[in-house]
Amino acid sequence: MTRSSTPMIRMAAVDKHFGDLHVLRDINLEVDAGQVVVVLGPSGSGKSTLCRTINRLEPIDTGVIEVDGKELPEEGKALAGLRADVGMVFQSFNLFAHKTILENVTLAPIKVRRMPKGEAQTHGLALLERVGIANQKDKYPAQLSGGQQQRAAIARALAMKPKVMLFDEPTSALDPEMVQEVLDVMTTLAKEGMTMLVVTHEMGFARRAANRVVFMADGEIVEDASPDTFFSNPTSDRAKDFLGKILTH
Amino acid sequence: MGVIIEQFPLYVSGFLTTLRLVLIAGVLSIILGTIIAAFRVSPVPPLRLVGTGWVTVFRNTPLAVVLFATAFGLPEIGVNSSYFVFGVLGLVLYTSAFVCEAIRSGINSVSAGQAEAARAVGLTFGQSLSLIVLPQAFRTVIPPLGSVLIAMIKNSAIAGAFGIGGDLFANGVQLTSAQGYSAAGVLFGVMLGYLVLTIPGGILLGVLERKLAVAR
Numbered sequence: 001m002t003r004s005s006t007p008m009i010r011m012a013a014v015d016k017h018f019g020d021l022h023v024l025r026d027i028n029l030e031v032d033a034g035q036v037v038v039v040l041g042p043s044g045s046g047k048s049t050l051c052r053t054i055n056r057l058e059p060i061d062t063g064v065i066e067v068d069g070k071e072l073p074e075e076g077k078a079l080a081g082l083r084a085d086v087g088m089v090f091q092s093f094n095l096f097a098h099k100t101i102l103e104n105v106t107l108a109p110i111k112v113r114r115m116p117k118g119e120a121q122t123h124g125l126a127l128l129e130r131v132g133i134a135n136q137k138d139k140y141p142a143q144l145s146g147g148q149q150q151r152a153a154i155a156r157a158l159a160m161k162p163k164v165m166l167f168d169e170p171t172s173a174l175d176p177e178m179v180q181e182v183l184d185v186m187t188t189l190a191k192e193g194m195t196m197l198v199v200t201h202e203m204g205f206a207r208r209a210a211n212r213v214v215f216m217a218d219g220e221i222v223e224d225a226s227p228d229t230f231f232s233n234p235t236s237d238r239a240k241d242f243l244g245k246i247l248t249h
Numbered sequence: 250m251g252v253i254i255e256q257f258p259l260y261v262s263g264f265l266t267t268l269r270l271v272l273i274a275g276v277l278s279i280i281l282g283t284i285i286a287a288f289r290v291s292p293v294p295p296l297r298l299v300g301t302g303w304v305t306v307f308r309n310t311p312l313a314v315v316l317f318a319t320a321f322g323l324p325e326i327g328v329n330s331s332y333f334v335f336g337v338l339g340l341v342l343y344t345s346a347f348v349c350e351a352i353r354s355g356i357n358s359v360s361a362g363q364a365e366a367a368r369a370v371g372l373t374f375g376q377s378l379s380l381i382v383l384p385q386a387f388r389t390v391i392p393p394l395g396s397v398l399i400a401m402i403k404n405s406a407i408a409g410a411f412g413i414g415g416d417l418f419a420n421g422v423q424l425t426s427a428q429g430y431s432a433a434g435v436l437f438g439v440m441l442g443y444l445v446l447t448i449p450g451g452i453l454l455g456v457l458e459r460k461l462a463v464a465r
Binding site: 075 | 292360362366368369370371376380385388
């Protein structure tokens with residue numbers, strides 16, 4: 001594996017509790033620029049929380065998180081600036097309900113990047129074209145299917161030209177027939193060299209697009225391996241158990 | 250009832266003064282109430298404290314006491330202005346607390362994911378509130394906000410009793426006590442004046458509510 005000098009994401013000795021629950025235990029993880037890391041694990045293993053700490057939607061108790069060599073700032077302008085560089089895609093899409101699809105994609109470039117409106121619209125339309133929903137640009141989120149909404153949400157994140165994209169179970173809220181269209185967009189992104197951290201249950205995507213698979217259980221990173229190694233030769237009992245459950249049906 | 254026809258110009262001028270009073274106080278209450286609501290949901294603890302304190306004080310003090318404080322208390326400490334301004338001030342201080350709570354209920358009705366997405370694309374707290382959360386909150390807030398504003402229109406009569414002068418209520422009092430008209434007839438006219446404000450106000454809010462309702 002080639003290593004550039006600064007990893008895009010670096011988590012060192014990260015711990016977090018929700019009350020009595022120890023959700024993240026001594027997490028050490030580095031994601032290099034251009035890498036696609038898929039985080040797998042049973043529900044409640046802390047994988048979504050891990051994803052959400054990287055842009056500080058969840059604050060951590062102790063440890064260090066750096067994005068592109070810069071430690072996450074405290075809540076405020078500096079943190080907003082960092083979040084602008086980190087794209088995030090949510091399980092429940094979270095498109096702005098009172099804005100059209102095009103407005104969803106152009107809002108942050110205009111308000112955060114101070115991009116002129118015309119330029120933001122041209123750029124936004126190109127992104128909607130790329131995810132295949134340019135013809136839906138004037139509709140409101142509620143008028144779109146789940147798959148279309150999630151593709152719009154990916155376009156919204158890409159509109160900020162992020163350095164890294166975080167995906168928090170992007171296909172878990174979708175009807176089965178819509179999962180593929182979202183995974184296709186993500187696979188293309190991965191091929192184009194986007195740095196991605198993807199929390200998912202889609203094993204096919206992990207095999208096809210990931211450089212590394214990180215397996216979590218009970219708030220810990222239990223395995224960190226290439227997809228081939230992880231799926232064919234998992235070393236821990238917990239990973240074997242997990243794979244046994246999901247691969248048998 | 251003849252008083253309404255005989256003294257029609259006095260009713261009209263009283264109506265217009267009351268209209269001016271409630272329009273100014275209404276707009277200012279909505280602005281101030283929204284600011285206080287933003288304080289109450291802000292991530293900055295001192296601002297939250299100010300917001301909570303404001304609501305606690307003005308929601309729990311009788312309006313007459315607030316008006317007493319503005320109309321007679323302020324001049325004592327050297328603040329001099331017209332009774333109209335003191336009346337507006339008292340109404341705004343009092344009403345802003347109720348507007349704040351109505352708007353805060355609207356903010357709480359917007360799903361947390363909306364604010365998270367707003368923060369995730371790099372909007373600051375202020376931008377996320379003003380561009381994403383509040384526009385959606387205002388839609389659900391129209392019915393309770395309407396009740397608060399209609400209450401404020403009626404409360405303006407209390408401001409009138411504190412000597413703003415020339416408003417609907419004060420003119421009614423003047424007609425009965427100084428000019429000797431029978432209370433029943435005078436008050437019927439006064440009541441009509443307030444209904445002319447509150448009923449169309451309620452209809453207008455209904456129209457606004459339907460207009461702003463968008464599928465989500």
